[in-house]
Amino acid sequence: MIAFLILLGLIFLSRFVSEKANKHLDSNKKAELIDLFSKVRIYTYGILIGIIGLFFASLKFNWIDPQITYIIYVVSIFIFIIATSYFSYDKLKKNGFPNTYIKFYLISTSIRFLGLIIFIALIS
Numbered sequence: 001m002i003a004f005l006i007l008l009g010l011i012f013l014s015r016f017v018s019e020k021a022n023k024h025l026d027s028n029k030k031a032e033l034i035d036l037f038s039k040v041r042i043y044t045y046g047i048l049i050g051i052i053g054l055f056f057a058s059l060k061f062n063w064i065d066p067q068i069t070y071i072i073y074v075v076s077i078f079i080f081i082i083a084t085s086y087f088s089y090d091k092l093k094k095n096g097f098p099n100t101y102i103k104f105y106l107i108s109t110s111i112r113f114l115g116l117i118i119f120i121a122l123i124s
Helices: 002-022 027-061 066-094 099-123
Strands: none
Touching: 002 099, 027 066, 066 099
């Protein structure tokens, strides 16, 4: 229960930081931000659903040992988060977003990542 509350608290804090970051963008950059990530959002959700689906399928059908399945799942989620964060950062840089916005984006992403690490550490 504590792990879940910490995760929710850090996600809320991350969201607060993201909203603060958005205040550093003018209307055109906000519109560009939405357009920039709208095309890849469906793919990222699809990959995430695929990772989760494979995790549960492996547990249900005993494809591999549950402990190994859990480790593969956690590593896959971390790789997914790191990869999407890197590609988002790169996209923001290439499209000329202000450094203050990018700084807040990185802080927000780090907070979410920290929340996930704490959550997994506490439930393990």
